[in-house]
Amino acid sequence: MGNCCALLKSIMGFATEEEHDGRLPKQKKVKVVFVLGGPGSGKGTLCAKIVEQFGYSHLSSGDLLRKEIKAGSEHGTMIQNMMNEGKLVPSDITVRLIQKAMQETDNDKFLLDGFPRDEENVRTFEKLTKIEPDFILFLDCPEEEMTKRLLSRNQGREDDNIETIKKRFRVFQESTLPLVNYYASKGKVRKVDAARPVEDVFESVKTIFSSANEQGA
Numbered sequence: 001m002g003n004c005c006a007l008l009k010s011i012m013g014f015a016t017e018e019e020h021d022g023r024l025p026k027q028k029k030v031k032v033v034f035v036l037g038g039p040g041s042g043k044g045t046l047c048a049k050i051v052e053q054f055g056y057s058h059l060s061s062g063d064l065l066r067k068e069i070k071a072g073s074e075h076g077t078m079i080q081n082m083m084n085e086g087k088l089v090p091s092d093i094t095v096r097l098i099q100k101a102m103q104e105t106d107n108d109k110f111l112l113d114g115f116p117r118d119e120e121n122v123r124t125f126e127k128l129t130k131i132e133p134d135f136i137l138f139l140d141c142p143e144e145e146m147t148k149r150l151l152s153r154n155q156g157r158e159d160d161n162i163e164t165i166k167k168r169f170r171v172f173q174e175s176t177l178p179l180v181n182y183y184a185s186k187g188k189v190r191k192v193d194a195a196r197p198v199e200d201v202f203e204s205v206k207t208i209f210s211s212a213n214e215q216g217a
């Protein structure tokens, strides 16, 4: 590797082409599950349970972005403005945060919660990590139920207000659902009815992860 590439890698925290091959730097071969669903469908709630039972590490892209805002990083204000508008943050920023978190986590199994959200997220993730997801867990829930959950979540999220929630639903419909359909056409989507009580949803999720374990997926 040339000095220039090494320098770029140390500054930007990403691997050069020759290091890729489906692995993170340090030759880490990883399993990735994308956890998708509308705002308030229960992604974070279910991920916490999957971590406990199946030993994955949970990376929420929304949480990583919120950490950037809190840390007062270079992009913090822009990220905050985008989030308050229910818009998506540029993929380069989100993917680098995910990549860095994966590199810093001593595990080879990751749940990417709320990622990818659009086609640009997918393209950037593939380009920078060369990782293909094992499968997509899709939490299917009607907007009416998700709205009720978000308005009573009470975690101090500025985007949990009815105007922003409507914008987030629109982004989900227009940018994220087409991705779910794309992965479904490749047989990669495991869809769960998420409008039921948490324990019932988790029963379905457990079946999916147990079967993935058996198949070595």
Ligand SMILES: Nc1ncnc2c1ncn2[C@@H]1O[C@H](COP(=O)(O)OP(=O)(O)OP(=O)(O)O)[C@@H](O)[C@H]1O
Pocket (backbone or CB within 6 Å): 037, 038, 039, 040, 041, 042, 043, 044, 045, 046, 062, 114, 149, 150, 152, 153, 154, 194, 195, 196, 197, 198, 199, 201
């Ligand atoms: N199956 C469920 N039934 C009832 N309430 C639920 C269920 N799953 C999650 N909740 C509650 O709904 C709220 C939203 O859940 P959660 O934060 O897990 O959703 P999310 O998909 O991660 O949302 P976001 O996309 O906004 O991050 C939380 O208050 C959570 O406790």
Ligand SMILES: Nc1ccn([C@H]2C[C@H](O)[C@@H](COP(=O)(O)O)O2)c(=O)n1
Pocket (backbone or CB within 6 Å): 039, 060, 061, 062, 063, 065, 082, 083, 086, 087, 088, 089, 090, 094, 113, 114, 115, 116, 117, 121, 159, 168
């Ligand atoms: N891949 C992502 C994930 C999240 N964001 C932004 C936009 C979302 O409205 C916000 C909150 O995400 P959540 O915690 O609900 O998953 O974060 C993004 O731009 N790109």
Ligand SMILES: [Mg+2]
Pocket (backbone or CB within 6 Å): 043, 044, 060, 062, 114
């Ligand atoms: Mg969440």
